[in-house]
Amino acid sequence: MGQAAKLLRSLEAEEYLAWEASQKERYELLEGVPHAMAGASEAHNLLVGNLYFLLRPVAQEKGCRVFFSDMRLRVSERTFYYPDLMVVCGEDPNPLYKERPCLVVEVLSEGTEATDRREKLWRYREIPSLQAYLLVDSRARRVEGYFRTPEGWLYRVWEEGEVEVPCLGVGIALEEIYREVLQ
Numbered sequence: 001m002g003q004a005a006k007l008l009r010s011l012e013a014e015e016y017l018a019w020e021a022s023q024k025e026r027y028e029l030l031e032g033v034p035h036a037m038a039g040a041s042e043a044h045n046l047l048v049g050n051l052y053f054l055l056r057p058v059a060q061e062k063g064c065r066v067f068f069s070d071m072r073l074r075v076s077e078r079t080f081y082y083p084d085l086m087v088v089c090g091e092d093p094n095p096l097y098k099e100r101p102c103l104v105v106e107v108l109s110e111g112t113e114a115t116d117r118r119e120k121l122w123r124y125r126e127i128p129s130l131q132a133y134l135l136v137d138s139r140a141r142r143v144e145g146y147f148r149t150p151e152g153w154l155y156r157v158w159e160e161g162e163v164e165v166p167c168l169g170v171g172i173a174l175e176e177i178y179r180e181v182l183q
Helices: 013-021 042-061 113-124
Strands: 026-028 034-036 064-068 072-077 079-083 083-089 101-108 132-137 143-149 152-156 162-165 170-172
Touching: 013 026, 013 034, 026 152, 042 064, 042 083, 042 101, 042 170, 072 113, 079 113, 101 113, 113 132, 132 162, 152 162
Parallel strands: 101 132
Antiparallel strands: 026 034, 026 079, 064 083, 072 079, 083 101, 132 143, 143 152, 162 170
């Protein structure tokens, strides 16, 4: 026998935050519907760790903060994500989530790539404070970036050299991003 049918109902932001606090797993909220988060690979964890290590000192010098994996990003009243990494400069005071990142990074894997490239790209670009969205591949040395310009969004790919991080005014070497990954 299967499980009994459950009524699917949409959650508002405050309901979601209270409900998720009582759960063992983490859940993203997409248009009011919670979705369980998958675990991450070793390569994924190393990449996020490397990026945090590389960006944190620069962010601190500029009065910014770097958050990874466990901090929610509210992109609308009924949609919250857990980006792999984000940089927030300026005031963004809610302790449960952030709303004004200047940089969002997602690490691509087989299971997340489609969502990161379509759904999240579309939604992240609507965040007024966002200057860049980086997609870091966990299977190949390749970083893709979407950058806000006065003319619109610019797309760029790196397979060598330094990846631009405009809101911090730095470049980070691809070699350092992939340190101990894909050796």
